[in-house]
Amino acid sequence: MFRTWSLSKSFAVLSGPLLVGAGLLTATMNHVGYVDGIEQAAERNNVALARILSNVVWPKYRADVLAEDSANTTWRIELMQEIAALARNTAIVKVKFYRADGVTAFSTDPTEIGERKDHNDGFQSAMAGKVVSELEFEDEISTF
Numbered sequence: 001m002f003r004t005w006s007l008s009k010s011f012a013v014l015s016g017p018l019l020v021g022a023g024l025l026t027a028t029m030n031h032v033g034y035v036d037g038i039e040q041a042a043e044r045n046n047v048a049l050a051r052i053l054s055n056v057v058w059p060k061y062r063a064d065v066l067a068e069d070s071a072n073t074t075w076r077i078e079l080m081q082e083i084a085a086l087a088r089n090t091a092i093v094k095v096k097f098y099r100a101d102g103v104t105a106f107s108t109d110p111t112e113i114g115e116r117k118d119h120n121d122g123f124q125s126a127m128a129g130k131v132v133s134e135l136e137f138e139d140e141i142s143t144f
Helices: 007-066 074-087 121-127
Strands: 096-098 104-107
Touching: 007 074, 007 104
Parallel strands: none
Antiparallel strands: 096 104
16 A cells, blocks of 8 residues: 655655755865965964064075075075074974075075076965965975
């Protein structure tokens, strides 16, 4: 014999998946908004730290950073010591200075000095005055 369902059973069967879907959609949107907020806060902090650092060291080392002659390395040693003192007990991991031609004039990782980054998207964005940051969760740091 044919059995009929009551309306409440039909409602439960239809609304269950809809509620689960709505919950998943809400959770996804909440997560995206949360990560976006974290990225924006990190970007603001990075910009503030970069401006403070540049206000302190740029006047003294501007000519050395912009000079294309890399024979004199005394300024790099002094700058490294000054940045180490300024970055003590902070979350600063790496500091790099580029010349307008894309060459790394200074880096707290000496192996990166002299690298060309003129075709790098991050460098081109910086030259255009844009701040770009990417939130990554990994065991190593990737910088442009």
